[in-house]
Amino acid sequence: xxxxxxxxxxxxxxxxxxxxxxxxxxxxxxxxxxxxxxxxxxxxxxxxxxxxxxxxxxxxxxxxxxxxxxxxxxxxxxxxxxxxxxxxxxxxxxxxxxxxxxxxxxxxxxxxxxxxxxxxxxxxxxxxxxxxxxxxxxxxxxxxxxxxxxxxxxxxxxxxxxxxxxxxxxxxxxxxxxxxxxxxxxxxxxxxxxxxxxxxxxxxxxxxxxxxxxxxxxxxxxxxxxxxxxxxxxxxxxxxxxxxxxxxxxxxxxxxxxxxxxxxxxxxxxxxxxxxxxxxxxxxxxxxxxxxxxxxxxxxxxxxxxxxxxxxxxxxxxxxxxxxxxxxxxxxxxxxxx
Amino acid sequence: xxxxxxxxxxxxxxxxxxxxxxxxxxxxxxxxxxxxxxxxxxxxxxxxxxxxxxxxxxxxxxxxxxxxxxxxxxxxxxxxxxxxxxxxxxxxxxxxxxxxxxxxxxxxxxxxxxxxxxxxxxxxxxxxxxxxxxxxxxxxxxxxxxxxxxxxxxxxxxxxxxxxxxxxxxxxxxxxxxxxxxxxxxxxxxxxxxxxxxxxxxxxxxxxxxxxxxxxxxxxxxxxxxxxxxxxxxxxxxxxxxxxxxxxxxxxxxxxxxxxxxxxxxxxxxxxxxxxxxxxxxxxxxxxxxxxxxxxxxxxxxxxxxxxxxxxxxxxxxxxxxxxxxxxxxxxxxxxxx
Numbered sequence: 001x002x003x004x005x006x007x008x009x010x011x012x013x014x015x016x017x018x019x020x021x022x023x024x025x026x027x028x029x030x031x032x033x034x035x036x037x038x039x040x041x042x043x044x045x046x047x048x049x050x051x052x053x054x055x056x057x058x059x060x061x062x063x064x065x066x067x068x069x070x071x072x073x074x075x076x077x078x079x080x081x082x083x084x085x086x087x088x089x090x091x092x093x094x095x096x097x098x099x100x101x102x103x104x105x106x107x108x109x110x111x112x113x114x115x116x117x118x119x120x121x122x123x124x125x126x127x128x129x130x131x132x133x134x135x136x137x138x139x140x141x142x143x144x145x146x147x148x149x150x151x152x153x154x155x156x157x158x159x160x161x162x163x164x165x166x167x168x169x170x171x172x173x174x175x176x177x178x179x180x181x182x183x184x185x186x187x188x189x190x191x192x193x194x195x196x197x198x199x200x201x202x203x204x205x206x207x208x209x210x211x212x213x214x215x216x217x218x219x220x221x222x223x224x225x226x227x228x229x230x231x232x233x234x235x236x237x238x239x240x241x242x243x244x245x246x247x248x249x250x251x252x253x254x255x256x257x258x259x260x261x262x263x264x265x266x267x268x269x270x271x272x273x274x275x276x277x278x279x280x281x282x283x284x285x286x287x288x289x290x291x292x293x294x295x296x297x298x299x300x301x302x303x304x305x306x307x308x309x310x311x312x313x314x315x316x317x318x319x320x321x322x323x324x325x326x327x328x329x330x331x332x333x334x335x336x337x338x
Numbered sequence: 339x340x341x342x343x344x345x346x347x348x349x350x351x352x353x354x355x356x357x358x359x360x361x362x363x364x365x366x367x368x369x370x371x372x373x374x375x376x377x378x379x380x381x382x383x384x385x386x387x388x389x390x391x392x393x394x395x396x397x398x399x400x401x402x403x404x405x406x407x408x409x410x411x412x413x414x415x416x417x418x419x420x421x422x423x424x425x426x427x428x429x430x431x432x433x434x435x436x437x438x439x440x441x442x443x444x445x446x447x448x449x450x451x452x453x454x455x456x457x458x459x460x461x462x463x464x465x466x467x468x469x470x471x472x473x474x475x476x477x478x479x480x481x482x483x484x485x486x487x488x489x490x491x492x493x494x495x496x497x498x499x500x501x502x503x504x505x506x507x508x509x510x511x512x513x514x515x516x517x518x519x520x521x522x523x524x525x526x527x528x529x530x531x532x533x534x535x536x537x538x539x540x541x542x543x544x545x546x547x548x549x550x551x552x553x554x555x556x557x558x559x560x561x562x563x564x565x566x567x568x569x570x571x572x573x574x575x576x577x578x579x580x581x582x583x584x585x586x587x588x589x590x591x592x593x594x595x596x597x598x599x600x601x602x603x604x605x606x607x608x609x610x611x612x613x614x615x616x617x618x619x620x621x622x623x624x625x626x627x628x629x630x631x632x633x634x635x636x637x638x639x640x641x642x643x644x645x646x647x648x649x650x651x652x653x654x655x656x657x658x659x660x661x662x663x664x665x666x667x668x669x670x671x672x673x674x675x676x
Contacts, residue, residue, distance in 0.1 A: 024645070025508065157646035157647060157649065159506065159649065162504070162505050167500050167667070168663075169670045170359070267627075289527075289626065289627070290633070293631065294627070294628075295627045307363075307663035309653070309657065309660050310653070311651070311653040313651055314651075314652070315646065315647070315648070316646070316647045316648070321645055322646055325506075325646040328508035329506065329509075
């Protein structure tokens with residue numbers, strides 16, 4: 001039995017989901033793959049807990065919940081964070097789940113590059129560095145002969161990157177058309193079912209915690225555009241960055257437009273298109289009772305292929321444990337190769 | 339570069355799709371996986387073509403199309419078929435795509451067992467032998483240390499068995515609920531959109547070639563029940579055979595029932611349920627605009643998991659090239675291990 005040491009940077013909703021998921025699954029992973037998972041370091045934005053002997057997942061979650069910070073973790077709590085943490089511990093894989101930053105991709109970019117240079121594998125749910133510097137990151141990972149996985153960055157628990165790679169090896173994927181943002185899908189679904197205005201529905205979504213206080217990244221299509229770039233690069237092998245995506249959000253959609261579509265048997269959805277000819281995110285009409293007609297916060301993606309025709313996946317685009325499930329899948333796929 | 343020799347038994351729609359798919363993809367498979375695919379034998383119900391040096395896929399398709407049989411294949415056409423063919427050629431993998439037989443699983447069962455005993459891997463799209471003798475077949479494959487793959491047997495081009503295995507390794511799958519028969523989904527969708535009766539819609543489907551002249555296997559739920567058993571065994575590890583499935587078909591569904599459901603925001607679908615507590619195929623109400631609301635001949639399956647919550651796949655449940663894509667995926671997964 002060998003150990004597999006994890007350094008977890010980022011301890012918000014997704015990071016805490018990762019700790020929960022590892023706690024739930026480490027026994028079965030040990031039995032199935034012969035590796036003992038150990039979280040040796042966890043860091044939030046201003047504190048950390050570090051121990052070569054492994055940290056207790058439940059105690060990490062309790063410390064964060066009780067004190068809001070990790071420096072109160074018994075015996076092993078510290079006041080450092082970020083890259084500092086990578087320097088102070090020996091680990092096999094970095095799980096990086098800091099907030100997405102679409103300005104410069106930091107701190108995700110520096111953390112990943114630092115890990116690559118130390119010959120460590122990296123799993124991330126981050127979109128910013130991938131949307132801005134995909135090629136550079138992949139090249140650096142390849143140069144150092146390490147693995148870099150990011151299933152959780154697109155669609156949360158909806159499998160899409162591994163899905164295209166592992167489940168459809170016989171087909172060429174020609175394009176991906178999908179709903180890649182749960183918040184806007186929720187808003188449009190509610191506007192359709194309730195006949196309510198955009199602003200009222202946005203406010204309701206904010207009260208429910210589905211939309212953020214500043215909803216710009218979601219409603220203006222920025223989040224979906226990041227995911228579009230990641231799929232373009234990773235699945236369709238298109239060398240693109242964030243600025244190559246044409247983006248129109250949903251903030252100008254009226255209840256009248258939705259009503260009119262509805263009468264003709266259509267729904268309005270914020271659709272991301274990934275194809276060699278077009279990278280765009282925009283509101284489009286989709287047929288009722290088609291695979292695009294999923295409601296609520298669900299994400300979906302239809303892969304157009306040469307042999308299998310159209311194949312669609314649908315799943316939860318967000319959620320703490322759901323996103324952690326995609327991170328854990330990447331982690332297991334790395335462990336399998338060790 | 340090493341050869342990978344294929345013996346293809348069954349040369350109807352699916353078998354011809356396999357020949358087409360191999361013809362389309364052998365070059366890229368050679369480049370990617372370093373194996374030269376060669377079809378060394380093909381057999382339909384009463385004739386065959388066999389050559390150690392490999393057969394030409396286009397000539398096989400042309401011979402079948404021109405003469406209806408393979409014994410007219412230039413130089414290498416023969417009058418034998420079935421198990422005989424397995425004895426007369428050296429091969430690495432049997433692709434068995436004979437018609438499903440739910441009475442005794444033949445000839446699929448004997449062909450698979452014969453191949454296993456000769457230490458050959460087997461890929462199949464057949465449902466009969468799997469629905470009746472799953473455990474025996476898997477045990478015999480394991481005993482001989484060979485691979486036995488059957489993605490195409492459930493859902494055609496819709497990935498489900500490999501999907502559960504490879505894309506969701508972090509989650510336990512608790513149940514699968516899905517639409518596993520395209521013909522009945524087409525009939526119910528048309529009854530819903532057109533308000534027509536079951537019998538009129540069945541007749542229309544038969545004229546379009548979507549329903550068979552004897553539609554029993556589809557409309558009485560037998561086909562879906564076979565797939566239910568295969569998923570129970572392969573994904574949920576439930577030791578079950580065909581007789582364990584409760585089956586109700588769609589032949590008693592009236593247009594009034596469909597109308598009534600529609601008024602309340604529901605659709606009637608033939609739903610297969612695979613869970614430790616229940617193996618059943620029956621008409622059930624599903625919500626409009628839910629992942630279950632797919633139309634036409636599409637298949638879908640929702641996997642309920644512990645970490646990823648619900649994940650759904652949708653795809654073409656039938657079609658010559660579509661089903662062949664699933665067979666080719668299995669073949670590639672075998673080649674990868676060689």
